[in-house]
Amino acid sequence: MTGPRFGGLADLARPLAGDLLRLATGRGGPGTGPLSIEDVRALARKRSCALPFSYVDSAAEDSTTHRANLRAFDEVTLRPNLLTDVRERDRGIRLFGRTLDSPVLLSPTGMPGIQHPDAEFAGAGAAHAAGTVFTVSMASSHSVTEIAARCPGPLWFQLYPWGNPDDFTPYVELARRAGCEALVVTLDTPVGGNREADVRTGFTMPPRITRANAGEVLRHPVRFGRWMKTLASGPGIRMGNIAETGATGGMNAVHQATKFESKFVPGFSAAELALVRGLWTGPLLVKGITTGEQARTAHAAGVDGVIVSNHGGRQLDGLPAALRALPEVAAALHGTGVEILLDGGIRRGTDILKALALGARAVMIGRPWVWGLAAAGRPGVDTVLRILHTELERDMALMGIRTLDELGPHSVNVPAAWAARPAGVAAADPEPASSTLAP
Numbered sequence: 001m002t003g004p005r006f007g008g009l010a011d012l013a014r015p016l017a018g019d020l021l022r023l024a025t026g027r028g029g030p031g032t033g034p035l036s037i038e039d040v041r042a043l044a045r046k047r048s049c050a051l052p053f054s055y056v057d058s059a060a061e062d063s064t065t066h067r068a069n070l071r072a073f074d075e076v077t078l079r080p081n082l083l084t085d086v087r088e089r090d091r092g093i094r095l096f097g098r099t100l101d102s103p104v105l106l107s108p109t110g111m112p113g114i115q116h117p118d119a120e121f122a123g124a125g126a127a128h129a130a131g132t133v134f135t136v137s138m139a140s141s142h143s144v145t146e147i148a149a150r151c152p153g154p155l156w157f158q159l160y161p162w163g164n165p166d167d168f169t170p171y172v173e174l175a176r177r178a179g180c181e182a183l184v185v186t187l188d189t190p191v192g193g194n195r196e197a198d199v200r201t202g203f204t205m206p207p208r209i210t211r212a213n214a215g216e217v218l219r220h221p222v223r224f225g226r227w228m229k230t231l232a233s234g235p236g237i238r239m240g241n242i243a244e245t246g247a248t249g250g251m252n253a254v255h256q257a258t259k260f261e262s263k264f265v266p267g268f269s270a271a272e273l274a275l276v277r278g279l280w281t282g283p284l285l286v287k288g289i290t291t292g293e294q295a296r297t298a299h300a301a302g303v304d305g306v307i308v309s310n311h312g313g314r315q316l317d318g319l320p321a322a323l324r325a326l327p328e329v330a331a332a333l334h335g336t337g338v339e340i341l342l343d344g345g346i347r348r349g350t351d352i353l354k355a356l357a358l359g360a361r362a363v364m365i366g367r368p369w370v371w372g373l374a375a376a377g378r379p380g381v382d383t384v385l386r387i388l389h390t391e392l393e394r395d396m397a398l399m400g401i402r403t404l405d406e407l408g409p410h411s412v413n414v415p416a417a418w419a420a421r422p423a424g425v426a427a428a429d430p431e432p433a434s435s436t437l438a439p
């Protein structure tokens with residue numbers, strides 16, 4: 001009997017090549033292409049050099065918060081509404097006066113140019129095609145001006161909490177000129193998080209071959225070579241907005257990064273937030289809210305929206321899961337009209353349903369869109385959104401809902417422990433009209 005012949009490297013590469021082709025073309029039989037966000041992550045891992053992959057995949061210190069983000073979705077279960085006609089379903093939402101075709105927005109992520117030369121052009125293009133928002137990071141690879149020139153939007157712009165108003169004001173102006181519809185101030189980053197993983201993998205900008213990464217480079221020279229090509233053929237380690245603001249235009253990429261880092265002065269307080277509020281007439285959101293108290297402070301400062309987020313576990317390790325923090329924030333903002341969004345750990349359509357049931361108007365994804373980008377550029381990001389939307393539409397039918405507005409606390413069971421709020425929070429919070437949260 002003749003067994004299957006092994007053709008060496010070509011045979012080894014064939015399944016991966018097939019997956020990438022299916023990812024790129026969107027074609028392929030059932031069970032053949034990436035079926036889930038986890039499959040896209042696995043593809044990104046197979047294709048990428050370990051250094052940039054780990055930069056995206058890892059989190060701060062012991063990854064406690066990152067793991068909690070993912071686990072929290074398993075702790076909440078769904079309460080479907082059967083005997084409902086769900087032939088017609090609509091996954092659209094209204095947010096800040098605009099109708100979006102999806103409740104999944106793209107979170108700001110810095111320097112996607114180190115994953116793929118198309119960087120934000122791929123993310124913003126995919127978001128536009130899906131009728132949703134792309135949020136441009138202040139640390140973007142292409143500048144917000146370049147992105148707006150190529151992608152019709154809607155675009156939002158994210159600002160870091162630099163302590164000196166002279167440093168951040170030009171970026172607010174840049175976002176306005178580019179036509180961004182909302183401004184997001186990330187509050188959870190007075191200083192950078194402790195990302196030990198990057199030190200251990202020898203991830204530096206610009207990349208250097210060091211003792212920490214020499215083994216990886218020698219084991220996977222093709223991936224390392226492909227990464228060097230990516231860096232050389234796109235924006236690489238350039239930071240577009242830094243290059244575009246003021247006198248920094250002539251700086252090389254390394255100087256841009258050094259300059260950027262030096263602006264993280266931990267002095268952004270309520271006074272600076274008030275200043276930003278005064279500068280920006282459109283919707284203003286703050287990102288990094290994890291308690292009811294912070295939510296109330298943000299409301300008092302006049303923001304239009306909060307993003308319940310722990311930065312994907314990349315900043316303060318030990319923060320609660322984003323989903324776990326959501327009911328407390330929703331209770332604190334009840335009746336204020338402040339919009340609530342959530343990011344951190346969204347990987348499934350059911351995760352989206354759970355977050356919306358617990359009070360979020362919309363969710364955002366960080367790592368998933370960057371994995372799609374790393375795996376296959378624009379088609380990879382399209383695939384990520386297609387997977388989430390397909391799951392969401394199926395899950396809406398299984399839940400017996402036609403629109404996302406039908407979701408509420410009655411749609412989920414949460415662990416009893418989630419209802420115990422810190423002292424001082426419970427008293428001030430109006431109870432939702434109907435809730436499966438224990439008193």
Ligand SMILES: Cc1cc2nc3c(=O)[nH]c(=O)nc-3n(C[C@H](O)[C@H](O)[C@H](O)COP(=O)(O)O)c2cc1C
Nearest residue numbers: 107108109110137186311312343344345365366367
């Ligand atoms: C590679 C990477 C870069 C990021 N850069 C930024 C950034 O520039 N600004 C920001 O506010 N958040 C940044 N974040 C955090 C994301 O906006 C988001 O909060 C987080 O990724 C959500 O968790 P998820 O990755 O589980 O979806 C970054 C996250 C990743 C993975």
